[in-house]
Amino acid sequence: MLPGRHFILLAFNALLRNRMQTALAMIGVMVGVAALVTSLALGRGAQESVEDQLRAAGANLIVVTAGNYAKGKEERSDPDGNIGHTGALSPRDLVPMSPLGARLEQVALVAQPFRVFTDRMAPQGPQILYPMPYGYVTSDGAMAQPQRNPAEALLVPSHFEDDPLAIHDHPTAKDRLGDVSAGLGSAATLTADDAKAVAQLAGVQHVVAGVHENARIFVAEDKTKQWFTRYHGTEWALPELRSGWSMIHGRFLSKEDADEKAQVMVLGKVVADRLFGEGVNPVGKTTTMWNQPFKVIGVLSSRSWASSPVPGDDQFDAVYVPVSTIDGLLNLSKLNTISLSAKSVGDVSRLATEVKLLLRKRHGIGEETPDDFTVTTMAQQAIGKGIPPQLARVIAGNLQDVDRLTIEQMSASLKKTNVIMLIMLAGVATISLLVGGIGVMNLLLLSVTQRTREVGLRIALGARRSDIATQFVLEALLLCIIGGVLGILAGVLASGGLQRFFEWSAVISPMSAIVSLIVAALLGIVFSVYPARRAALLDPIEALRHE
Amino acid sequence: MSIISLQGLKKTYKLGDNIVQALAGVTLDIDQGEFVAITGPSGSGKSTMMHILGCLDRPTEGKYLLNGKDVSSLGRDELADIRNKQIGFVFQGFNLLPRTTAVENVEVPLLYTRPVMPAAERRERAMKALTAMGLQDRYDHHPNQLSGGQQQRVAIARALVNEPTLILADEPTGNLDTKTSVEVMRILQELREEKGITIVLITHEPDIAAYGTRIIAVRDGKILSDEPNRPRSTLEMAPEQIMVTAN
Numbered sequence: 165m166l167p168g169r170h171f172i173l174l175a176f177n178a179l180l181r182n183r184m185q186t187a188l189a190m191i192g193v194m195v196g197v198a199a200l201v202t203s204l205a206l207g208r209g210a211q212e213s214v215e216d217q218l219r220a221a222g223a224n225l226i227v228v229t230a231g232n233y234a235k236g237k238e239e240r241s242d243p244d245g246n247i248g249h250t251g252a253l254s255p256r257d258l259v260p261m262s263p264l265g266a267r268l269e270q271v272a273l274v275a276q277p278f279r280v281f282t283d284r285m286a287p288q289g290p291q292i293l294y295p296m297p298y299g300y301v302t303s304d305g306a307m308a309q310p311q312r313n314p315a316e317a318l319l320v321p322s323h324f325e326d327d328p329l330a331i332h333d334h335p336t337a338k339d340r341l342g343d344v345s346a347g348l349g350s351a352a353t354l355t356a357d358d359a360k361a362v363a364q365l366a367g368v369q370h371v372v373a374g375v376h377e378n379a380r381i382f383v384a385e386d387k388t389k390q391w392f393t394r395y396h397g398t399e400w401a402l403p404e405l406r407s408g409w410s411m412i413h414g415r416f417l418s419k420e421d422a423d424e425k426a427q428v429m430v431l432g433k434v435v436a437d438r439l440f441g442e443g444v445n446p447v448g449k450t451t452t453m454w455n456q457p458f459k460v461i462g463v464l465s466s467r468s469w470a471s472s473p474v475p476g477d478d479q480f481d482a483v484y485v486p487v488s489t490i491d492g493l494l495n496l497s498k499l500n501t502i503s504l505s506a507k508s509v510g511d512v513s514r515l516a517t518e519v520k521l522l523l524r525k526r527h528g529i530g531e532e533t534p535d536d537f538t539v540t541t542m543a544q545q546a547i548g549k550g551i552p553p554q555l556a557r558v559i560a561g562n563l564q565d566v567d568r569l570t571i572e573q574m575s576a577s578l579k580k581t582n583v584i585m586l587i588m589l590a591g592v593a594t595i596s597l598l599v600g601g602i603g604v605m606n607l608l609l610l611s612v613t614q615r616t617r618e619v620g621l622r623i624a625l626g627a628r629r630s631d632i633a634t635q636f637v638l639e640a641l642l643l644c645i646i647g648g649v650l651g652i653l654a655g656v657l658a659s660g661g662l663q664r665f666f667e668w669s670a671v672i673s674p675m676s677a678i679v680s681l682i683v684a685a686l687l688g689i690v691f692s693v694y695p696a697r698r699a700a701l702l703d704p705i706e707a708l709r710h711e
Numbered sequence: 712m713s714i715i716s717l718q719g720l721k722k723t724y725k726l727g728d729n730i731v732q733a734l735a736g737v738t739l740d741i742d743q744g745e746f747v748a749i750t751g752p753s754g755s756g757k758s759t760m761m762h763i764l765g766c767l768d769r770p771t772e773g774k775y776l777l778n779g780k781d782v783s784s785l786g787r788d789e790l791a792d793i794r795n796k797q798i799g800f801v802f803q804g805f806n807l808l809p810r811t812t813a814v815e816n817v818e819v820p821l822l823y824t825r826p827v828m829p830a831a832e833r834r835e836r837a838m839k840a841l842t843a844m845g846l847q848d849r850y851d852h853h854p855n856q857l858s859g860g861q862q863q864r865v866a867i868a869r870a871l872v873n874e875p876t877l878i879l880a881d882e883p884t885g886n887l888d889t890k891t892s893v894e895v896m897r898i899l900q901e902l903r904e905e906k907g908i909t910i911v912l913i914t915h916e917p918d919i920a921a922y923g924t925r926i927i928a929v930r931d932g933k934i935l936s937d938e939p940n941r942p943r944s945t946l947e948m949a950p951e952q953i954m955v956t957a958n
Contacts (some may be wrong), residue, residue: 169830170830617806621806622823623767624765624767624800625820625823626792626823627822627823628791629787629788629791704767705767708802
C-alpha cells in the first residue's frame with residue numbers, strides 16, 4: 165500500500181482546506197451517529213425493560229401483606245379523613261389532653277401506625293408511645309415536647325436511640341382490632357406457619373417471609389450519623405425475587421446468617437450513602453439499631469438505571485436483617501409480608517388465587533368476611549417500568565384486567581409497542597445518517613472539483629487510479645470517524661438526558677458504540693465511492709488544463 | 712539504441728459528429744541522449760504527441776516502443792508505473808502543489824513508487840534533487856515564496872527525483888522571462904550532457920527549439936521536417952535580451 169501516514173496527513177490537510185464545509189459535513193455525520201447511538205440505547209433499554217425488568221422487577225412476584233387496606237378503607241368511616249391508622253390509640257384520643265393539640269393534627273397525618281412500646285429501661289416511668297417528629301406521646305396521654313435534650317423529656321436514661329428492646333407483642337388482629345379490618349401491613353395476621361404452608365403450593369419458586377418497620381440506624385462509631393429508614397426482616401432468597409437488584413459491595417444475607425440469627429445487616433444504597441458517605445464501602449463496619457450492633461455485610465443497589473435508588477423508596481432506602489435475628493431480638497409472632505415467586509411467569513394469577521384460598525382457609529375466614537390479608541401481584545407495577553411514562557399509560561389504559569393477563573401476553577403487547585417505537589427511532593437514525601452521508605458526499609465533490617488539477621498532476625506523476633480513489637475515501641473516512649466519535653459522545657449525552665429528564669430507559673453498551681463507529685466508517689466509505697470514482701476517472705490531460 | 716520508437720502512430724478524436732485526426736501517422740526514433748525539440752503551431756498535433764510520449768494517452772493506431780517495450784498496449788496501472796519511474800514531466804505552468812513546501816513537492820512522485828519507499832529515503836532523494844538544482848536552501852519554501860525560475864527548478868527536481876531516462880518538457884519556458892528561460896534551457900542541456908538523460912522538448916518558439924540537438928517540426932499531425940541541429944549555446948545572448956539591454 166501507499167505510505168499511510170503521509171496520506172492520512174494529506175487527508176487532514178484536505179479537510180482543513182474547506183473548514184466550514186468540513187465542519188458542516190462533520191456535524192451531519194455527528195447527528196446521524198448520535199441518533200443511531202441514542203436509538204440503539206433506547207432500543208436496548210426498552211428490550212431490557214420488557215424481557216428483563218418486566219420479569220425481574222417482579223412480574224412473577226406475589227406479595228401477601230397482612231391486613232386488608234382496601235376493605236378497611238371502605239368499612240371504617242373516618243370523619244376527619246385522616247390516613248388510616250390501626251393502633252390502640254388514635255390521634256384524636258390525644259388531642260384534648262395535649263398541649264400541642266393543634267400540632268398533633270399535623271403529626272397524625274405523618275405518623276406511622278401507632279405501636280405501643282414499653283420502656284424496659286425505666287419501668288417506673290410512663291410508657292413511651294411511638295416517637296413523632298414534634299414530640300413524644302407517652303402512655304399517660306401527655307404529649308412531651310422535647311426540651312434541649314430530648315432524652316431528658318423522655319425520661320429515657322441512656323440514649324436517644326428509640327425503642328430499647330421493648331416488648332413487641334404483636335396482638336392478633338382479633339385482639340387488636342376486635343374483628344375490624346386493618347390497614348395494609350400493620351395488622352398482624354400472617355404467621356411463619358402461613359409462609360411454610362404457602363411454600364407447599366405447586367408452582368411456587370421461592371417464599372420469603374418478612375417483617376418490616378421503621379427504625380433509626382446509627383453508625384456505631386459515630387452516633388451523630390443516623391438515618392431514619394425501614395428495616396426488613398427477611399430471608400436469603402429475597403434477591404431471587406428481586407432480580408433487578410445487584411450487590412455493589414459485599415453479599416446479601418445467607419442461610420447461615422439466618423440459622424445463627426447473626427446480627428448482620430445489608431444496607432440499601434441510600435442508607436449506605438447517608439451513613440457512610442457516597443461511594444464508601446461500609447462492609448465490615450458496624451451499625452446499631454435499637455442499641456444493638458449489626459455488622460454490615462453488603463450494600464444493595466439497583467441493576468437498572470430505570471429504578472435507581474432514591475431516598476424514600478422501599479427497596480434501597482432500607483436495611484435488611486435476617487428475619488430470624490429480628491425474631492430473636494423482638495420475639496415476633498407475626499409477619500408483615502409473605503413474598504413468593506411463581507416458577508412460571510404465566511402462572512401468577514392462578515397462584516395468587518390459590519394463595520388467597522389457602523390463607524382464608526388457614527385463617528378460618530368465613531365466606532362473608534373479607535380477607536384479613538392482601539394479595540398483590542406485581543404485574544401492574546411492572547408494566548410501567550423502564551418505558552416512557554406516556555407510553556406506559558397508553559398501554560395500561562389499553563390492557564383491560566391487567567392482572568388477568570399472562571406475562572407472555574403483556575410482554576408481547578409491550579414488545580409490539582417497542583417494535584413500533586424502534587422502527588420509528590431506526591427511521592430517524594437512518595434519515596439522519598443519510599443526510600450526514602449526503603453532506604460528506606457534497607464536501608468530497610467540492611474537494612474533487614477544487615483539486616482537479618492536483619489530481620491530474622498526481623496521475624501524471626505516476627499515481628494509479630486506485631491511489632487517487634483511496635485518497636478521497638480516506639478523507640471521507642477520517643471525517644466520518646471524527647464525526648462518529650463526536651456523535652457517540654453526543655449520543656451518550658442525549659441518552660443520559662432522555663434517561664434523566666424523561667425517565668426513558670436507555671442502555672449504552674460498548675458494543676453499540678463500536679457498531680456506531682463502524683456504521684460511521686461505512687457511511688464514509690459508501691458516500692465517498694462516487695466522488696472518489698469521479699476523481700479517479702479524471703482524464704489527466706483535461707485535469708491538468710483545468711483552472 | 713533508440714529510447715523512443717514511434718511506428719505509424721495515429722490518433723483520432725471524436726468531437727461531436729466530426730472526427731478529428733490529431734496524429735496522422737508519425738514514425739520516429741529518438742536515441743538515448745538526444746535533446747529533441749518538437750515545434751509546431753497550436754493544433755499541429757505536437758501536444759497529442761507529447762501526451763502519447765508521456766503515456767498519458769494511448770494511440771488509436773500504431774506502435775510506441777519505450778526502451779524497447781511496447782507501451783501502447785499496456786494497462787492503466789502499468790502506464791502509471793512507467794510515468795512514475797521512467798518519465799520526468801516538466802510543465803508550462805510548473806504545476807507545483809500550493810501550500811506545500813518545495814521538498815514535499817519534489818517528493819510527490821516517490822509517494823506513488825512501488826514498492827513503498829520509506830519516508831527518510833524519500834526526503835533524502837528529494838533533497839538531493841533540490842541540491843542539484845541549487846535550491847537546497849529553499850527546501851521549506853512554499854511555491855508562492857519562490858520566483859518563477861525557482862518554481863520551474865523545483866519542478867525539474869521533481870521530474871528528476873525518480874531518476875528517469877526521459878524528460879518530457881512541455882513549453883517549460885512559456886511562463887518565464889527570457890533570462891530565466893535561458894537558465895532553464897541551460898539546466899536541461901546540462902542534464903543531457905552530464906547525465907545522458909534524453910530530453911524531449913515541446914515548444915512553439917523557434918528560439919527555444921534552437922537549444923536542442925535535433926528539431927522536429929510538426930504540422931497537421933505529420934512530421935514536416937526532422938533536422939539535426941547545432942545546439943545554441945546558453946552563453947549567447949538571446950535577441951530579446953539585447954533588446955532589453957538596449958532599452
